[in-house]
Amino acid sequence: MNNAHMEPNETQQDIELDTDQSSEQGSVDLATELAEWKDLAARRLAEVENIRRRTNLEKQELLLHASEHTISKMLPILDDLHAAVEASRTTQDLSSLIKGLEMIYSKAAKIFEDSGVHVIDAATGDAFDVEKHEALMHTPSEHPEGAIIQSIQRGYQLHDKILRHAKVITSAGNSSSKD
Numbered sequence: 497m498n499n500a501h502m503e504p505n506e507t508q509q510d511i512e513l514d515t516d517q518s519s520e521q522g523s524v525d526l527a528t529e530l531a532e533w534k535d536l537a538a539r540r541l542a543e544v545e546n547i548r549r550r551t552n553l554e555k556q557e558l559l560l561h562a563s564e565h566t567i568s569k570m571l572p573i574l575d576d577l578h579a580a581v582e583a584s585r586t587t588q589d590l591s592s593l594i595k596g597l598e599m600i601y602s603k604a605a606k607i608f609e610d611s612g613v614h615v616i617d618a619a620t621g622d623a624f625d626v627e628k629h630e631a632l633m634h635t636p637s638e639h640p641e642g643a644i645i646q647s648i649q650r651g652y653q654l655h656d657k658i659l660r661h662a663k664v665i666t667s668a669g670n671s672s673s674k675d
Contacts, residue, residue: 616651618662641669
């Protein structure tokens with residue numbers, strides 16, 4: 497090695513010792529930094545896992561109680577139906593009983609409508625729509641083929657999602673004109 501770069505009173509052996517110490521110090525610094533990064537990564541992983549666990553718990557809680565608001569609105573309907581059943585046991589006034597049931601029905605329909613639930617129309621003569629109707633039977637009639645001739649069960653839609661298709665009987669057309 498060229499001694500021109502050495503400081504006065506510094507020998508080759510002193511320079512090698514300094515180099516060894518600085519490389520050992522560098523290794524220690526790198527090892528410490530690596531340990532710190534590993535610790536940070538472990539903490540972040542634990543944090544992500546805790547967030548995931550909390551999110552899953554919140555989701556389960558939301559699913560368990562999602563219908564609470566609508567059910568709370570429906571409790572007065574249940575009370576009214578209970579009162580109607582009790583009244584039906586003691587009254588002979590059929591028209592008052594029918595009027596009370598109609599009022600309860602209107603109240604329930606309003607709650608559902610306010611919640612975004614709508615009846616799916618399936619009137620006689622309407623065209624069958626596979627998106628909204630379910631055909632239970634296909635029978636000859638005076639109506640054109642594919643027309644609804646009878647509604648068996650009403651369907652319901654929540655906003656843009658079908659909750660239950662309307663169950664209908666559809667026309668196969670006039671069988672007498674085919675003979």
